[in-house]
Amino acid sequence: MDTDSLPTVIIPWRATPDRMEAHERVRKFWQYFGFPVIESNSNRHASFHLCEARNKGVKATTSQAVIVADADTIPDIAAVTLALDMLEYPMVIYPHDRYRHIPGEYADKADLMTAPYAKEIRNSVGGLFITQRTTYLELGGMDERFERRWGYEDSAFVLVAQTLAKVQRCTGTVFSFDHAADRDMTENNPNRMRFQLYRMCSGNPSLMRELLKK
Numbered sequence: 001m002d003t004d005s006l007p008t009v010i011i012p013w014r015a016t017p018d019r020m021e022a023h024e025r026v027r028k029f030w031q032y033f034g035f036p037v038i039e040s041n042s043n044r045h046a047s048f049h050l051c052e053a054r055n056k057g058v059k060a061t062t063s064q065a066v067i068v069a070d071a072d073t074i075p076d077i078a079a080v081t082l083a084l085d086m087l088e089y090p091m092v093i094y095p096h097d098r099y100r101h102i103p104g105e106y107a108d109k110a111d112l113m114t115a116p117y118a119k120e121i122r123n124s125v126g127g128l129f130i131t132q133r134t135t136y137l138e139l140g141g142m143d144e145r146f147e148r149r150w151g152y153e154d155s156a157f158v159l160v161a162q163t164l165a166k167v168q169r170c171t172g173t174v175f176s177f178d179h180a181a182d183r184d185m186t187e188n189n190p191n192r193m194r195f196q197l198y199r200m201c202s203g204n205p206s207l208m209r210e211l212l213k214k
Contacts, residue, residue, distance in 0.1 A: 079172025
């Protein structure tokens with residue numbers, strides 16, 4: 001990894017009291033390793049929209065590579081370094097194959113590997129990915145037509161990347177500090193219906209490009 005041309009870390013962020021400590025830990029993590037950080041919010045006059053915030057952050061940077069990372073998520077830095085060394089055009093890399101939800105009070109603990117976890121997700125596409133700014137924009141970024149609620153936008157983005165680019169994964173653990181969230185992966189989430197469109201277009205570049213048209 002060329003330390004003279006470090007990628008920018010894009011953190012979608014809107015302050016909430018229960019996430020401040022984790023957010024501070026995440027900021028210090030990236031700054032310790034010398035990465036520039038851009039925090040981006042969505043429209044302040046509406047509820048938080050993850051897709052909008054990520055898109056604004058990526059568009060605001062001029063660095064070639066970007067690390068899109070949640071404000072409560074810390075990765076294995078060795079996996080991040082490997083992913084940056086592997087990164088080519090057009091490629092999206094997930095520098096983790098294990099995603100652990102750990103208690104929020106561990107935000108001030110040095111060794112996160114000792115933290116208990118209620119859930120570990122294998123090959124998750126949430127929380128953190130690495131790509132080039134050009135690739136992100138050519139893939140349409142995150143679809144802001146998803147509604148302002150949690151669920152399905154990350155799963156949709158990886159289907160786009162698998163269809164129109166190349167997706168890689170590195171071995172590693174990413175830690176997410178647990179917090180209250182309006183998580184809804186049920187059939188009642190309207191974003192589920194939009195995600196079905198992505199599933200229908202998956203593997204078909206021409207159809208996927210039509211879906212991405214604004």
